[in-house]
Amino acid sequence: MTERGDIFETGEIFRERELVRVGHVPDLDRVVGRDEEIESMGSALAPAIRGGPPETTIVYGKTGTGKSLVTRCVTREATRRAAADGNTFAYAYIDCSDYGTEAQASRQMARELHERLGDAVDDRSIPRRGIGAADYRDITWELLTEGDVDAFVVVLDEIDKLDGDALLRSLSRARESGKADTFVGAICISNKIEYRERLGERVDSSLQDNELVFDPYDATQIEAILSRRRDAFAEGVLDDGVIPKTAALAAREHGDARKAIDMLYEAGRLAEQERADHVTEAHVDEAVDRAEINRFQKLVSGQTPHVKHILRALALLTERADTRTFRTAEVYDAYRKVAEQAGTTPLSYDRVQRLLKEQAFLGVTESKHTGGGHGEGSYRVHRLLRSPEIVTRGLDDQ
Ligand SMILES: Nc1ncnc2c1ncn2[C@@H]1O[C@H](COP(=O)(O)OP(=O)(O)OP(=O)(O)O)[C@@H](O)[C@H]1O
Ligand SMILES: [Mg+2]
Missing domain, CATH: 3.40.50.300 (P-loop containing nucleotide triphosphate hydrolases)
Known part of the structure; x- marks a missing residue:
């Protein structure tokens, strides 16, 4: 019996998972900062x-x-x-x-x-x-x-x-x-x-x-909060850089302890799913990306396939160009290709223009008027508010 227990212990990432679960209320002596x-x-x-x-x-x-x-x-x-x-x-x-x-x-x-x-x-x-x-x-x-x-x-x-x-x-x-x-x-x-x-x-x-x-927590405070929950993981499983990295990211993004703890938990879960025997900084990066992909997917869930084609087109443009902003005509051309590749008939220019406005309103993209120099009229440019990788991964895995 004990031998079998040992087998399961190797490669186990978590020891006391609940310490990094949302909803866990620590005692006053685990409250830091x-x-x-x-x-x-x-x-x-x-x-x-x-x-x-x-x-x-x-x-x-x-x-x-x-x-x-x-x-x-x-x-x-x-x-x-x-x-x-x-x-x-x-x-x-x-x-x-x-x-x-x-x-x-x-x-x-x-x-x-x-x-x-x-x-x-x-x-x-x-x-x-x-x-x-x-x-x-x-x-x-x-x-x-x-x-x-x-x-x-x-x-x-x-x-x-x-x-x-x-x-x-x-x-x-x-x-x-x-x-x-x-x-x-x-x-x-x-x-x-x-x-x-x-x-x-x-x-x-x-x-x-x-x-x-x-006030929002700074990196030192989040590091202290996370360190107190180190026991959630089995001995020696957490790489040294994981907690400082999670803390630095969390402090920069929001200073929210709940999200920081969740990020650490997600990094551990990824390691577990990969059957890795360590949680590494790369797991933290991946956890952050997945959280962002998740939020993006929630934002666009329920949108029509054409909206998704438009967003994919913007992601493709952003990946290929040095700039992040694109004129409506450029977006429309790229969209048409994506739609055709997907085997659908593209919508009209006007429709796409309207859909782009809607996406900007929903906070998926940003649109603004730019005054064209040298006799050009003013025109509208669009950009994604997230990295093209996040958008593409989010759209791929729907
Ligand atoms: N100083 C701290 N020490 C240890 N853990 C902390 C600390 N601050 C927050 N946490 C952890 O983060 C979680 C969220 O904190 P809390 O629920 O107090 O946030 P809140 O300020 O009430 O947020 P909200 O406004 O969303 O209700 C807590 O359950 C706890 O696990
Ligand atoms: Mg609260």
């Missing part, structure tokens, strides 16, 4: 741990910058610390992209609190429907009183997806309105910077105690 943010959030919650009022915090930042993760970890840690100090701190985490109506979010708040309080409150069922958002909030206030909770923090993640303001307003007034003896606060999270102003209009200033902005 966000010390300042962790500390700011910690100090906003500090009074609550001692049984006082939490400060409301608004968290902004682009996608994949650790907002949800840091908030989850810090609130979890706060619960632990408060209990150690003999205070009751509770929180409810609501992802408004799952619970987008006021009623759903309010119900989820009641349910989470109920679950966290456990034996401290009577077992009761929270109705699934038939009651309104305000009723769910009343249940929440009752639970707070019954569970003798000193401080309660509601995390509203992706708050821009929530369809109203009543929940947020009620949180800021729960205590002054005499509904609960508990100090109530909120942590609102959004990756839409535009939302900042709207939130300003929606809630009063008391809810805007702290604003915390999460």
Whole structure:
């Protein structure tokens, strides 16, 4: 038996795959590069741990910058610390992209609190429907009183997806309105910077105690994040350059930890599929290309074959020429050849011109007017927004 196990171990790329899967929530000690943010959030919650009022915090930042993760970890840690100090701190985490109506979010708040309080409150069922958002909030206030909770923090993640303001307003007034003896606060999270102003209009200033902005990660931070997940791979399988390369690419492109982790995972999967015994930098490059091909395919899926011929024609032109931009007439000539080769009758010049405009609108290509010099009239030029290899590979493998 052990021998057979050994055979399967050789050439195995992953040891603990889940460490590089999206959705994995690491413990606070695996969270790296966000010390300042962790500390700011910690100090906003500090009074609550001692049984006082939490400060409301608004968290902004682009996608994949650790907002949800840091908030989850810090609130979890706060619960632990408060209990150690003999205070009751509770929180409810609501992802408004799952619970987008006021009623759903309010119900989820009641349910989470109920679950966290456990034996401290009577077992009761929270109705699934038939009651309104305000009723769910009343249940929440009752639970707070019954569970003798000193401080309660509601995390509203992706708050821009929530369809109203009543929940947020009620949180800021729960205590002054005499509904609960508990100090109530909120942590609102959004990756839409535009939302900042709207939130300003929606809630009063008391809810805007702290604003915390999460910047995109730099290469050093992403490298640290990925290094902590090295255990996902079997010993000695990752070439030395793989993590630094992934980190450098991710920092340059987006600074998104989620995408960086995913890129590392995809590189590992490619190595696995090839039955390679190492993950190399070439696997990272290929993973990046495949991700781009994938996005391109999504963008053009459902387009007519003629649109695809046009894009292929542009890719061919780009590969062969020194320039990247081409006049409509050039694109049309190349398109005609591609269409004929594919055994279809080419569309008219006008149709192609219109389709090119549409593609520019969809972000597949870019078109602009160029003033012709020396008596030439102005004309339109087109270019692909991706490399011709990506476009050709994406079209080939549909
Ligand atoms: N500082 C970090 N240390 C370790 N892992 C991290 C860190 N930041 C992010 N991650 C990883 O990246 C994933 C995405 O982070 P998170 O969900 O916190 O992003 P977000 O800022 O909430 O993004 P979105 O706006 O898309 O919701 C996390 O689940 C975690 O696996
Ligand atoms: Mg998030």
